[in-house]
Amino acid sequence: MGAFVESVNTGRVRPVPWGSLKRSAIDKRATDARVRVGPYGLDGDEIADLEHHGGLDKAVYAYAAEDLEAWSVEIGRELRAGEFGENLTTRGVDVTGARLGERWRIGTTVLEVCSVRIPCRVFAGFVDQERWVRRFTERGVPGAYLRVIESGELGTGDAVEVTDVPEHRVTVGVMFRALTTERALLPSLLEAPAVAEEARLKAERYVAAAR
Template identity: 30%
Template structure:
């Protein structure tokens, strides 16, 4: 697989449609987390061809058309939980090296194969991850560390393949990292300054903007002097 900016390398490209997954003691759920590797696939404004989500309320949509996960975290989780992880273990479409959450900024624009994508928000992991891998409390540790991966919108459609490169086209000038937004979103609900800094990024996903605006409104009502 070829490399892009600063040694960025696509380690895996995957898509998948929702299917029934068994977990626990005879329980079942519909989920799109079990994605399968593909060699080449078209990326539209909505999603990759052959890719979809089961929970439309919490997943999918134009602001979350592409899910990316840093490949470096795989080794950490496998060591911490003593269990190997499958390909696309976190339901991501693209696993990459050298695009960690602390170095990727909301609003960054990348060329991914023929397509152009823009980072919009951190990924909000859900309990499906624990159920899929039977690795509780993986979900809690992902949230605690902020190593959740992130979502992107599609600015230009096009084909992506396993030998495509990822190149940074434009770094967002405000430099609000995915890790910082995760920190404020998950762990600092009363950080007014942090919320204001994040909301100043116009490219933030609409859903996160709505949530941060509601949070800020409530905080300013509670602490009017801030």
């Protein structure tokens, strides 16, 4: 079987003991229903921290089931779909190797890879692992944020069809390293027209400061 969505996950805002807001919707749960997807994400999926999550460039978060399984081995317990706060748990998709601007047709939607997940205190608290932010960063498999190019519906079992692949080589993995451990890679983000606006501005500031 080719690439497909193994699970569609949504969450509601709930009180949490971590972070400054003390509330989060990171606890995503699988749904068997087909879900409507609009410019700002999945119907029924709430966002607590609008400063750092959500918006057009972070409308949908995808994480590979294969990467969840690798983490399960390291952590020593099974990680369920949605446990990393992802909306789409994919199977057969090289999420880390996806290029910025790559487009995926899923159901009647078209989604575009444009950003990456940066680990935070809420994520660390939810996973409940020591040195989690550092470990997640060192592993370098952050998952991808997707913007919605065409609204529609999607559901568990839908194929993930890659319809457009840009010619540049700026991948999700490269972007993550540029924003975390290898700032010298920041200029490369400017090679990807579809890169999220926040990251593009960081790259432009880096280039300007280096002149």
